[in-house]
Amino acid sequence: MKTQLHWVIVLVFLISSCTKEGAILRREDKLVGAWEIEKVTYKRDVALFATDVTDDYMGDIMEFFPDFTAIYDDYSLGEVFDGDWRLLYEEDAFWSEDAEISDLDFHLDATFYDHQVDEEFYFFGDINRLGRNKLHFDMLDRRGEFRFRLRRL
Numbered sequence: 001m002k003t004q005l006h007w008v009i010v011l012v013f014l015i016s017s018c019t020k021e022g023a024i025l026r027r028e029d030k031l032v033g034a035w036e037i038e039k040v041t042y043k044r045d046v047a048l049f050a051t052d053v054t055d056d057y058m059g060d061i062m063e064f065f066p067d068f069t070a071i072y073d074d075y076s077l078g079e080v081f082d083g084d085w086r087l088l089y090e091e092d093a094f095w096s097e098d099a100e101i102s103d104l105d106f107h108l109d110a111t112f113y114d115h116q117v118d119e120e121f122y123f124f125g126d127i128n129r130l131g132r133n134k135l136h137f138d139m140l141d142r143r144g145e146f147r148f149r150l151r152r153l
Helices: 002-017 020-031
Strands: 033-044 061-064 069-074 079-095 100-114 119-130 134-140 144-152
Touching (some): 020 100, 119 144
Antiparallel strands (some): 033 061, 061 069, 069 079, 079 100, 119 134, 134 144
16 A cells, blocks of 8 residues: 555656656756856847847846846946846647657846936847856847856855
8 A cells, every 4th residue: 555655756756757747847946046148249230240249238137036026236327227037938748650749949038227327128038058158048039039048156
């Protein structure tokens, strides 16, 4: 009887860990913490090559907290901006011969507030890599695309 109960618990754990909600929670847990901007490139829509704009962000730090608040420490300005964040997902589903295969695309949506000039600035982009120590995301603007590479502090 104990063996059967043990297998039921293991089975429930395996099933629940494969859900969308489980995948989102694992990604949110990985995102929580302080991240230093390591490299940023910008590629205009018509350009052949990207331009390195890392100097504009050198020393800047984003920190994400478990309560979905965040801070952005702008090293060049000597200012810290508070904000909030969320992780969005989009399901990409396609059919194979065997069964439907589903893939989740994750998007970072972070908003920071500059209370002195009453403005907001955003980081909204597609997460390409989110690991223990690396965060890579791409962010579009009207004229091109930024590529951010961050490392955990």
